[in-house]
Structure formats: C-alpha cells, structure tokens
Amino acid sequence: MGQDRMGTHETLSVGELAARSGVAVSALHFYERQGLLCSSRNAGNQRRYRRDALRRVAVIRVAQRAGIPLAAIGEALATLPDGRTPTQADWARLSRHWRADLDARIAQLTRLRDQLDGCIGCGCLSLRDCPLRNPGDVAGARGPGAPYLEP
Numbered sequence: 001m002g003q004d005r006m007g008t009h010e011t012l013s014v015g016e017l018a019a020r021s022g023v024a025v026s027a028l029h030f031y032e033r034q035g036l037l038c039s040s041r042n043a044g045n046q047r048r049y050r051r052d053a054l055r056r057v058a059v060i061r062v063a064q065r066a067g068i069p070l071a072a073i074g075e076a077l078a079t080l081p082d083g084r085t086p087t088q089a090d091w092a093r094l095s096r097h098w099r100a101d102l103d104a105r106i107a108q109l110t111r112l113r114d115q116l117d118g119c120i121g122c123g124c125l126s127l128r129d130c131p132l133r134n135p136g137d138v139a140g141a142r143g144p145g146a147p148y149l150e151p
C-alpha cells in the first residue's frame, strides 16, 4: 500500500485492488478506460487507487450482476459529485432507479417466455402462427392480406 502525492491517503496498486476486490486486473483497467474508475500515478508512474475505489468496484460488480449495462452504471456514477465513491444513500438512490429498469426487463422477459411457451418450436417462424415471430398477432391487426408487403 502506498500514499498519494499529497501523502494523505493510503493508496492501492492495481494488483492490491484486484486482490482485495476479487476483480481481475484486466477488468479494472477496462473499468478505468470506460471512465468508471480513476487512478493517479505515483513517482514511478504506476497507477494508484484511493482506498474508496474498493467500494466503487463493489458497486460496479453488484450492478453488473443485476444486469445493469456498463454504460448505465457509468452514467449513474457520473452523477455523483466530483466522481466520488457512492455512499449508502447514493447506493439506495441508484438501486431504486435501476429497480424500475429491472422490473421493465423482467416483464419483457416474462412476455418473451410466455410467447416461447406458445411457440411449438417447429421452426416455421410463421408470421401467422408463431407467437414468437408475431407476438400479439400484430400482423393480423394490420388487416387482411400481406401487411409486410403492401404499403
């Protein structure tokens, strides 16, 4: 563990951050390239992370496990003042916001699963008969004929 340029915070090397967070070094570098994580350089030009990067990585991992796209995680973290690490209150706010997204995605997947149940998997992918190809009979609602061919 080292100190930053100010000498006031203990800092972690990327290897230490990886070991403590359980996240591969390559993933940490990826997060950094995506702007989710930031580091400073020590006198030897090595990356140094503040200790609170551990919490930031934990937030990223939990959000990823919940299926939140990395871009959305990045946008959420960018709303924090000075790019600081999320506090408990921040996490409560972010997770409330993501919960709505998750609910919508669960509803969408449930509909898809139900349509899959209705599809006999025969391979026809018929616009008329297959509930996966034509959910809710959208084609039928357009009226008789060949709705995808006729303007």
Ligand code: FES
Binding pocket: 118, 119, 120, 121, 122, 123, 124, 125, 126, 129, 130, 131, 132, 133
């Ligand atoms: S593939 Fe034939 S009903 Fe879905």
